[in-house]
Amino acid sequence: MTEAFKPIYDLWLQFEAFMAGPGSPGLFGYWIVIALMMIGFYIVITHDNLIKKIVGLNVFQVSVFLFYILMAKVTGGTAPILADGIKQYSNPLPHVLILTAIVVGVATTALGLALVVRIRNAYDSIEDDEILAVEEAEDK
Amino acid sequence: MTAFYAFFLTLPGAAAIEPHLPVLQVIVPLLTAPFCVVFRNGRVSWAWATAVSWLVLFTSLVLLGKVLAGGMIIYEIGNWPPPWGIEYRIDAANALVLVIVSAIGAITLPYAYKSVEKEIPESRTYLFYLMYMLCLTGLLGITVTADAFNLFVFLEISSLSSYVMISLGQSRRALTAAYRYLVMGTLGATFYIIGVGLMYMMTGSLNMTDLATLLPAVENTRTVLAAFAFVVVGLGLKLAIFPLHTWLPNAYAFAPSTVTVFLASTATKVAIYALLRLTFTVFGNTQLFATTGVQELLIGLALVAMFAGAFVAIFQNDVKRMLAYSSVSQVGYMVLGIGIGTAAGLSGGIVHLFNHAVMKGTAFMAMGAMLYVIGSVSLKDMAGIGRRMPVTTAAFLVSGLSLIGTPLTVGFISKWQLVQAALVQDWWFIAAGILLSSLLAITYVWRVVEVAYMQPAPADAPRGEAPWQMLVPMLIMAAATIWYGIDGDTTLRIAGEAAKALIGGRP
Numbered sequence: 001m002t003e004a005f006k007p008i009y010d011l012w013l014q015f016e017a018f019m020a021g022p023g024s025p026g027l028f029g030y031w032i033v034i035a036l037m038m039i040g041f042y043i044v045i046t047h048d049n050l051i052k053k054i055v056g057l058n059v060f061q062v063s064v065f066l067f068y069i070l071m072a073k074v075t076g077g078t079a080p081i082l083a084d085g086i087k088q089y090s091n092p093l094p095h096v097l098i099l100t101a102i103v104v105g106v107a108t109t110a111l112g113l114a115l116v117v118r119i120r121n122a123y124d125s126i127e128d129d130e131i132l133a134v135e136e137a138e139d140k
Numbered sequence: 141m142t143a144f145y146a147f148f149l150t151l152p153g154a155a156a157i158e159p160h161l162p163v164l165q166v167i168v169p170l171l172t173a174p175f176c177v178v179f180r181n182g183r184v185s186w187a188w189a190t191a192v193s194w195l196v197l198f199t200s201l202v203l204l205g206k207v208l209a210g211g212m213i214i215y216e217i218g219n220w221p222p223p224w225g226i227e228y229r230i231d232a233a234n235a236l237v238l239v240i241v242s243a244i245g246a247i248t249l250p251y252a253y254k255s256v257e258k259e260i261p262e263s264r265t266y267l268f269y270l271m272y273m274l275c276l277t278g279l280l281g282i283t284v285t286a287d288a289f290n291l292f293v294f295l296e297i298s299s300l301s302s303y304v305m306i307s308l309g310q311s312r313r314a315l316t317a318a319y320r321y322l323v324m325g326t327l328g329a330t331f332y333i334i335g336v337g338l339m340y341m342m343t344g345s346l347n348m349t350d351l352a353t354l355l356p357a358v359e360n361t362r363t364v365l366a367a368f369a370f371v372v373v374g375l376g377l378k379l380a381i382f383p384l385h386t387w388l389p390n391a392y393a394f395a396p397s398t399v400t401v402f403l404a405s406t407a408t409k410v411a412i413y414a415l416l417r418l419t420f421t422v423f424g425n426t427q428l429f430a431t432t433g434v435q436e437l438l439i440g441l442a443l444v445a446m447f448a449g450a451f452v453a454i455f456q457n458d459v460k461r462m463l464a465y466s467s468v469s470q471v472g473y474m475v476l477g478i479g480i481g482t483a484a485g486l487s488g489g490i491v492h493l494f495n496h497a498v499m500k501g502t503a504f505m506a507m508g509a510m511l512y513v514i515g516s517v518s519l520k521d522m523a524g525i526g527r528r529m530p531v532t533t534a535a536f537l538v539s540g541l542s543l544i545g546t547p548l549t550v551g552f553i554s555k556w557q558l559v560q561a562a563l564v565q566d567w568w569f570i571a572a573g574i575l576l577s578s579l580l581a582i583t584y585v586w587r588v589v590e591v592a593y594m595q596p597a598p599a600d601a602p603r604g605e606a607p608w609q610m611l612v613p614m615l616i617m618a619a620a621t622i623w624y625g626i627d628g629d630t631t632l633r634i635a636g637e638a639a640k641a642l643i644g645g646r647p
Contacts, residue, residue: 044323057326064330064337071341094340097289101333104296108326111303115319122312131316138313 029070036063048128050119054112061105068098141634144198145205161206162215162228165199165238166281166294168192173273182265186256189269190249193276197246200238200280207235208637222286223347229286232637236490237283237413240497244405245276248501251613252398254606255508259396260308268308272402275301279410286348288336288422291414292329295378298410299325302403306395317390324387328377335370338363339422351422359426368428371418379411381438381475382445385468392464397508400460404467404504405497412474412493416486419478420642429481439479443573445472450580454587460507460517462584463500466543469577470496473558476570480561486639488557491631495550498620499542505614506536509606519587524597526589531605533592535618540585542621545578550621553628 036059043056072091080089116126123131148154157164172192176185207213207230215228230238252272260268278298285291303325307318340346342363343354358364373384380388388408392400419429429435449469456462474496477489507517509532514521526533542549555574562570597603605611624631 041327044327050319053323057323060327061330064334067334068337071337094337100289100293104293104300104329107300108296108322111300112319112322112326115303115307115315115322118307119312119315119319122315135313135316 029066033063033067033070036060036066048130050116050126050128051113053128054109054116057112058105058109061101061108065098065102065105068094068101141201141205142209143205144201145209148198148202148205160215161199161203162213162230162284163217165196165203165284166277168199169196169273169277169280173270173277176266176270176273180266182256182262182269185266185269186249186253189273190246192273193242193246193249196276196280197239197242200235200242203230204235204239204634207232208634212641223345223350226290227286227347227349228284229349230284231641232634233416233490233639233641234283234413236634236638237410237493238280240409240494241276241279241283241406244402244497244501245272247613247616248398248402248405251401251505251508251610254609255397255512258512259310259398264308268305268396271301271304272398274298275305275402275407279406282410282414287346288339288348288351288418289333289346292333292336295329295332295414298407299329299378302399302407305399305403306391308399309394309396311394313390314394314396317387317394321387321391324377324384328374328384331370331374331377333374335367335374338367338370342367348417348422352425355423356425359428364426365428365432368423368432368434372415372434375411375415375418379408379415379475380468380471382441382448382468382472385445385449385471388468389461389464392467392504393458393461397504397511400464401501401504401508404464405501408467408471409474409493409497412471412478412489415475416478416490416642420486424643435479435481438475439570442472442476442479443570445469445475446573446577447580450577450584453584454580456584457519458517459519459522459588460504462588463503463507466581466584467496467500469581470500470543472577473554473574476574477558477561480558480565480567480570482561482565483636483639483643484557484561484564486642487632487635488554488561490638491557491628491635492554494631494635495542495554495624498550498617498624499539502535502539502614502617502621503543505610505617506532506539509610509614512606512610513604514602519591521601522588522591523595524592524601526593528597528601528603529605531611532614535614536592537589538618538621540588542625544581544585547625548622549625550628550631552625553632557632 040056040060040063044053044060047053047056072094074088074090077088077090078086080092120126123134125131169192175188179185179188203213213230216222217226217228256265256268275298278294278301281294282291282298285294303318303322306321307315339351342358342361343351345351345354355364377384392404423429446469449465449472453462453465453469456465474489474492477485477492510525510529511517513529538549542551545551545555559571559574
């Protein structure tokens, strides 16, 4: 029985090796970033529900936060503190940069959701296709 | 301009303030904006915002004078030397954009008083002026900064405040327009920040000048290629290059009149400036612009935008929306200047930044005045408006002629410069495209002219001009459209300096 699935298992191993990359174990994180980025982007493009779009936008932004954090992380590195025994540290700059981007992300989400509330009051719907239908009828 | 600098130096205390002008340009509107919430009064906030914006205009004129007289200004924030600290760097290119943004900001506010009073509930006007000042801060910040990440922060300050301002429009469709702009704008800004991250991975720097020296060594890595692609697409979304323009028409059509005037004349211009800065300063020492096909892509998209924008504009019955589509077409001309990529092409694109700001400002101010008096900007309500509101319609006509590119208006200056730049390169098809797309512009402007002057006005139609507070700024802008169309030398000379500052000694 196990023999039958051996080729699939080999493929899986190859996939894992590809994800890890030759001699650089750090690539796995970047695959997560790309996956999250694409999931978020896909939600923004395809979903009609305005709140889901905002959530997709959030996932998309979070992938970028992860991206910045990953690129600065040094294996075995700690926070850059001047103290005995701390020899290797991660690059703090991208970590600080991304604090700013997180704040921007929160502001965007808050504003986006506030707009959704107003849209719901005005149109009685938060489905983009229904709102578009109403607007097209208005144009005529 | 240099006269302004000389005058400034005679003021008491000027010597102490002078070195800090680059940062004051951003800090002053940023720190004064929250006072609007303290006042909680629309009228006081308006007076405050007007005073600050004229101060900002004065500062930027002094800075332009200083740059034209003495070359580039470098300011290190907190005395941290670059690339460790954030650096502000002002050369002819961003000094000119600073003047465009702050001049439009200053001249729109007197106009705003009556227009906002009519279109925005009084309980919210003080918040409107708060957002206006924050948006101004963001746009000025994008322009002065020489730090790629700092640019992102200012980009978001200006974007978030403009979403709020657009959503204040009277129609409920302003809400959906603001929402769609928010989604597209956030995607654009996030694309930009991905690009900056990729550049940081390869160089360890965020300072634009530093990046320019470090990037050529790694230019053929896939990371830097991806960075360039993300930056161009991200900024392309913000500047509404075809086919990334879909947020623009509704956002401009349904925003309050003042917001449309301000954003149409400044926001896309600043995004184009950012694209110029990134391609010609940050990636300027690499060959990526020419070798990756971005140049051909920008020329191609610009040509499509010029035709598609103008073509769709012909079929609009809402004149504000017609002008918004015309903006899509005009952005095409500016991007075309970037695409041509020579000093002449760039100066054509840069001079069109200024010229388009002036003429579109006039056109949208005229729309705001019509909305004030007749309560609509739809063609069917405009029958005989040339006799009902002669001054406003005349101002619109001036800007319409300029959109077409008639001689003696600013539109002619930039189109002429672009045609010449294309012909020097033997790209006759670009020159032909510029001329043919002008024919489409004639068509959509003619539709308004026909309704305004050829049709009789209904007997019961509202008539009379808008209040003088709105007429005076509109006439100043219309006068500028003609003045700088006759005297093209001043603007072309500054644009030439700007192009030189951007591409440096390179051919």
